[in-house]
Amino acid sequence: xxxxxxxxxxxxxxxxxxxxxxxxxxxxxxxxxxxxxxxxxxxxxxxxxxxxxxxxxxxxxxxxxxxxxxxxxxxxxxxxxxxxxxxxxxxxxxxxxxxxxxxxxxxxxxxxxxxxxxxxxxxxxxxxxxxxxxxxxxxxxxxxxxxxxxxxxxxxxxxxxxxxxxxxxxxxxxxxxxxxxxxxxxxxxxxxxxxxxxxxxxxxxxxxxxxxxxxxxxxxxxxxxxxxxxxxxxxxxxxxxxxxxxxxxxxxxxxxxxxxxxxxxxxxxxxxxxxxxxxxxxxxxxxxxxxxxxxxxxxxxxxxxxxxxxxxxxxxxxxxxxxxxxxxxxxxxx
Amino acid sequence: xxxxxxxxxxxxxxxxxxxxxxxxxxxxxxxxxxxxxxxxxxxxxxxxxxxxxxxxxxxxxxxxxxxxxxxxxxxxxxxxxxxxxxxxxxxxxxxxxxxxxxxxxxxxxxxxxxxxxxxxxxxxxxxxxxxxxxxxxxxxxxxxxxxxxxxxxxxxxxxxxxxxxxxxxxxxxxxxxxxxxxxxxxxxxxxxxxxxxxxxxxxxxxxxxxxxxxxxxxxxxxxxxxxxxxxxxxxxxxxxxxxxxxxxxxxxxxxxxxxxxxxxxxxxxxxxxxxxxxxxxxxxxxxxxxxxxxxxxxxxxxxxxxxxxxxxxxxxxxxxxxxxxxxxxxxxxx
DNA sequence: CTGAAAGCGCTTACAG
DNA sequence: CTGAAAGCGCTTACAG
Numbered sequence: 001x002x003x004x005x006x007x008x009x010x011x012x013x014x015x016x017x018x019x020x021x022x023x024x025x026x027x028x029x030x031x032x033x034x035x036x037x038x039x040x041x042x043x044x045x046x047x048x049x050x051x052x053x054x055x056x057x058x059x060x061x062x063x064x065x066x067x068x069x070x071x072x073x074x075x076x077x078x079x080x081x082x083x084x085x086x087x088x089x090x091x092x093x094x095x096x097x098x099x100x101x102x103x104x105x106x107x108x109x110x111x112x113x114x115x116x117x118x119x120x121x122x123x124x125x126x127x128x129x130x131x132x133x134x135x136x137x138x139x140x141x142x143x144x145x146x147x148x149x150x151x152x153x154x155x156x157x158x159x160x161x162x163x164x165x166x167x168x169x170x171x172x173x174x175x176x177x178x179x180x181x182x183x184x185x186x187x188x189x190x191x192x193x194x195x196x197x198x199x200x201x202x203x204x205x206x207x208x209x210x211x212x213x214x215x216x217x218x219x220x221x222x223x224x225x226x227x228x229x230x231x232x233x234x235x236x237x238x239x240x241x242x243x244x245x246x247x248x249x250x251x252x253x254x255x256x257x258x259x260x261x262x263x264x265x266x267x268x269x270x271x272x273x274x275x276x277x278x279x280x281x282x283x284x285x286x287x288x289x290x291x292x293x294x295x296x297x298x299x300x301x302x303x304x305x306x307x308x309x310x311x312x313x314x315x316x317x318x319x320x321x322x323x324x325x326x327x328x329x330x331x332x333x334x
Numbered sequence: 335x336x337x338x339x340x341x342x343x344x345x346x347x348x349x350x351x352x353x354x355x356x357x358x359x360x361x362x363x364x365x366x367x368x369x370x371x372x373x374x375x376x377x378x379x380x381x382x383x384x385x386x387x388x389x390x391x392x393x394x395x396x397x398x399x400x401x402x403x404x405x406x407x408x409x410x411x412x413x414x415x416x417x418x419x420x421x422x423x424x425x426x427x428x429x430x431x432x433x434x435x436x437x438x439x440x441x442x443x444x445x446x447x448x449x450x451x452x453x454x455x456x457x458x459x460x461x462x463x464x465x466x467x468x469x470x471x472x473x474x475x476x477x478x479x480x481x482x483x484x485x486x487x488x489x490x491x492x493x494x495x496x497x498x499x500x501x502x503x504x505x506x507x508x509x510x511x512x513x514x515x516x517x518x519x520x521x522x523x524x525x526x527x528x529x530x531x532x533x534x535x536x537x538x539x540x541x542x543x544x545x546x547x548x549x550x551x552x553x554x555x556x557x558x559x560x561x562x563x564x565x566x567x568x569x570x571x572x573x574x575x576x577x578x579x580x581x582x583x584x585x586x587x588x589x590x591x592x593x594x595x596x597x598x599x600x601x602x603x604x605x606x607x608x609x610x611x612x613x614x615x616x617x618x619x620x621x622x623x624x625x626x627x628x629x630x631x632x633x634x635x636x637x638x639x640x641x642x643x644x645x646x647x648x649x650x651x652x653x654x655x656x657x658x659x660x661x662x663x664x665x666x667x668x
Numbered sequence: 669c670t671g672a673a674a675g676c677g678c679t680t681a682c683a684g
Numbered sequence: 685c686t687g688a689a690a691g692c693g694c695t696t697a698c699a700g
Contacts, residue, residue: 002449002474004677015687020679028685047447051388052677055692060384062428071414071629073407080405083431092451094396094428097417113381115336116693117426140336225614251614258618280559280585281615284592295405338693349671354695362669386693389676450677 003044012040023048060119063305066096066107067124072224073251073279074294078124078146081298089306094118098126108132112139120305122146127193142308146301148193149317154304156297156318160194163290163322164201167246167274170288170324172209175332176244176272179206180217182231182256183248198248198276217242220252228255235271236263243333244272250279250289257285257329268331278325286328293320337378346374357382394453397639400430400441401458406558407585407613408628412458412480415632423640428452432460442466446473454639456480461527476642480635482527483651488638490631490652494528497624497656498535501580501608504622504658506543509666510578510606513540514551516565516590517582532582532610551576554586562589569605570597577667578606584613584623591619591663602665612659620662627654 009016014037022029022037029037040046054060063086067075079095086093094117098104108128112135114121120142127148128136136143137152145155164181171179181202183195199218206213220231228247232255235241247253253275260267267273275282278291297320304318343350348371356363356371363371374380388394397420401409413429420427428451432438442462446469448455454476461482462470470477471486479489498515505513515536517529533552540547550572554565562581566589569575581587587609594601601607609616612625631654638652 006677016678017680017688018686021686024679030685033685045446047449049389049677050394050451051385051390051694052692053679054385055383055389055694056385056677056679058679058692069414070417071410073410076405076407076410076413079410079429080403080431083404083429087431087437092428092430094426095413095417096426097414097421103421112379115381117384225618229618254615255618258615258620281588281592284559284563284589286592340693350694351672351696352670355670358695364669367669383693385678386676387695389678390693390695392676392695 002049003041003046005046005048007044008037008041008046011044012037054116060092060117061090062092062094062118063120063122063302064094064096064114064118065122065124066098066126068097068099068104068126070095070097074249074277075124077294078298078301081295081300082122082302085299085302085306091119091306108135111136111141115139115141120144120308122301122305123150124301125192125194142305144301144305146297154316154318156301156304156320157194158292158297158320158322160197161201161204163276163292164198164246165205166201166322166324167276167290168202168205169209170274170326171244171246171272171330172205172211174244174272174330176242177211178214178217178240178242178244179211180219180235180242180245181248182218182220182245183223183227183252195248202246214240217245219245220247220256223249223252225251225255225258228252228257229259232256232259232263232265236265241271243270244274244330247273247275250275250277250282250287253287253289253329254279254281254285257287267329269334272331272333273329275329282325283327288327288330289325291323291325296320336383337375337380339380339382341378342371342375342380345378346371388450394426394451395424396426396428396452397454397456397636398428398430398448398452399456399458400432400460402431402433402438402460404429404431408583408611409458411628412632412635415629415634416456416636419633419636419640425453425640442469445470445475449473449475454478454642456635456639457484458635459526459528476639478635478639480631488650488652490635490638490654491528492626492631492654492656494531495535495538497610497626498532498580499539500535500656500658501610501624502536502539503543504608504660505578505580505606505664506539506545508578508606508664510576511545512548512551512574512576512578513545514553514569514576514579515582516552516554516579517557517561517586529582536580548574548576551579553579554581554590557583557586559585559589559592562586562591563593566590566593566597566599570599575605577604578608578664581607581609584609584611584616584621587621587623587663588613588615588619591621601663603668606665606667607663609663616659617661622661622664623659625657625659630654 022034098107123145125147143153220227275289356368432441457479459481477487554561609623
């Protein structure tokens with residue numbers, strides 16, 4: 001049988017209150033008492049009952065993280081960063097996937113009931129609308145958002161518009177005038193603010209350079225290897241294809257790179273490519289990209305979460321830097 | 335204030351016992367009563383207190399997953415598979431990283447106290463020794479192992495020895511006689527049984543073909559892009575380098591591919607390469623590999639976990655198939 | 669089908 | 685520094 005706090009108290013000849021204090025390292029316990037309690041607990045293999053602690057103490061020392069996918073590079077890095085910080089602080093991490101619109105709504109519907117299960121909820125590329133956010137707040141969740149500037153809660157992101165602007169400007173400065181963008185539309189019809197901001201940046205750079213954006217330069221679908229392949233397939237059948245494309249993720253760009261090779265499209269000779277992320281394989285692949293500090297985004301978000309309730313009321317938004325990394329896949333048009 | 339079950343009971347004019355039954359869909363509740371209770375709970379925004387449910391009910395509907403890393407492709411796919419099955423069954427997932435030996439011991443030390451926090455523990459590429467496993471069992475955990483055949487608990491894996499044997503034999507059948515292997519040693523000094531089994535298979539194939547294994551054909555370190563790069567660097571300075579190398583992961587093989595290109599080593603002309611996993615990018619890269627059903631490993635492991643306690647006593651070990659996928663990076667030596 | 673009551677195992681004022 | 689006691693909010697036999 002599991003030992004309970006009563007067992008320890010009896011064996012150590014103290015009250016359960018003292019056992020509780022001693023084991024949690026609280027003040028006002030004589031050192032000799034503490035030693036005896038700790039030793040007894042050890043001997044009996046005592047560990048506090050989780051449910052009982054949560055019920056009596058009111059905290060779970062658990063943080064929830066909701067994200068659309070866990071099997072893509074970006075999220076896996078975020079996860080690692082979050083986990084590292086949280087576990088160092090003695091907190092656990094429970095994850096929720098909200099990939100499809102259905103799962104997203106299901107999660108939102110359940111969020112209220114999660115209140116007593118987690119001490120905080122980290123929204124990773126999860127964008128509630130104003131009503132949904134309102135409801136999350138009213139449920140009493142400690143919220144931190146990663147990926148977009150959400151009013152009213154602490155959030156952390158890169159400047160997606162600016163990063164896309166700079167990526168596009170890089171291609172313009174190389175001399176390209178026919179520049180496409182890939183990754184604008186996702187499976188879900190939810191317009192992701194992240195992708196929308198990148199499209200804005202792209203269009204802004206074109207406009208500032210006096211260039212036009214032909215509608216059919218918007219290529220591909222999801223930010224995956226398959227999406228990149230698809231983008232190249234679309235490009236390959238155009239009569240006047242772009243000479244440079246900005247891909248919204250490196251995985252997508254790498255899929256494009258491979259498909260271009262297969263179709264005999266030379267990179268960067270026929271086509272310049274710039275990606276986004278600085279994926280582990282980007283350097284190996286020679287991929288030009290916009291580097292974002294992904295893992296650090298995760299660890300910083302976790303730190304923000306742990307610093308509740310030290311936040312100001314309302315949301316402070318923090319912006320992380322993005323760096324242009326020029327490698328081999330972007331060059332002047334020939 | 336949060337509404338409690340008492341609030342609902344009072345408003346719906348029933349006892350708390352009836353509220354509890356009605357809301358959890360148990361039998362022996364009049365349909366009209368149930369409707370009234372559900373409607374009242376809804377109206378009050380009632381959700382059961384997690385800690386109270388766990389304490390009174392004895393289950394958490396939460397599964398723990400411990401793995402060495404979460405930021406590598408393999409684990410991210412496993413995680414997605416596990417999450418999908420678990421969430422469909424209404425279970426939550428809490429993750430623990432045990433990357434370094436220190437963290438590994440720390441997790442093991444904590445495992446006992448996790449007993450009331452999770453209903454089951456999934457070991458992903460986490461290999462306790464016999465004593466450690468014994469202790470996990472004695473703590474009362476429902477255990478499922480993914481990655482190795484562990485006695486006494488249900489487990490699921492591929493046949494790493496056989497897969498490595500076939501990868502090596504593929505290279506032999508192409509005509510190679512100088513064949514290296516990359517990925518044998520990890521940072522941690524823990525000898526991973528997975529890697530050991532792959533080395534066994536490699537050596538077995540060589541032996542069966544009457545070939546020798548020169549000691550310095552064991553290349554590289556970790557199963558990462560950087561590890562692959564390192565393997566090629568080591569190979570490049572050898573006086574009689576292998577003409578073919580079996581890499582223990584695709585990420586490693588892709589790092590190697592890139593570094594080979596950089597150093598002017600032609601693949602497959604100068605060097606044949608076969609990887610392991612069938613990473614998302616393997617097809618795009620033209621990488622020959624041993625395909626393992628990674629995501630499915632995750633979902634099956636989760637299903638095994640959910641089927642407790644229907645297991646036989648002791649562990650049934652299940653083997654998943656691995657398939658040789660020949661693409662462009664492996665060819666006869668020239 | 670429903671209720672009264674015990675019990676789950678802690679934490680936290682309150683006293684001393 | 686320590687203890688007695690209330691209280692956290694559920695679930696589950698046991699009766700009826």
